[in-house]
Amino acid sequence: MRVARLASLTAGTSADNERKMRLESYVLAARLEQVAAAATARLQLMSSGRYTLVHSDARAGGRGRSGLGLHVVDAWTGIERDTATLSGGETFFASLALALGLADVVTDEAGGVRLDTLFIDEGFGSLDDQTLDEVLDVLDSLRERDRSVGIVSHVADLRRRVTTRLEVVKDRHGSVVRHHTAFDQRLSARRGRGEE
DSSP, X not given: OHHHHHHHHHHTOSTTOTTOOOHHHHHHHHHHHHHHHHHHHHHHXXXXXXXXXXXXXXXXXXTOOBSOEEEEEETTTTEEEEGGGSOHHHHHHHHHHXXXXXXXXXXXXXXXXXXXXXXXXXXXXXXXXXXXXXXXXXHHHHHHTTOEEEXXXXXXXXXXXXXXXEEEEEETTEEEEEEEOHHHHHHHXXXXXXXX
């Protein structure tokens, strides 16, 4: 009897388990709280202090189980809401903040083993100029701590901020890869001013 009761509690099927949360979900929810806290530090920078991520163990609609939800708290309204209500740009930087938060938690859990390289593929086109600058400031801070950050993007405005880059140029004979550095940009600017 005791074993059956314990089994139904851990499976989330017992009437005594109000949230209908499985034991695995409970453990993952504790980890998700850590990731959300680490992500919030970055998300607040990217959103000018507007957003905070919080774990939600609210039950999913109907007879669904609970435990692994995320909500965003909007400092402008004071309202906690589902992350699905974020705009495209907001979703991008919330996802980026979560990835960075996860990397921080993994690094802490792995005894200081660092994740030194991060690649971000697209999403920058959905950001306004101010938000783009805030996101890039966060990525620059990672580079200052000896992490490598690779960005895959078609956004032309990134060229002024990303000084070392590879550019893929297509033509009818195939593609060519060009390497650009900060020195190339300074030389190009001097040529434009006729200082060469």
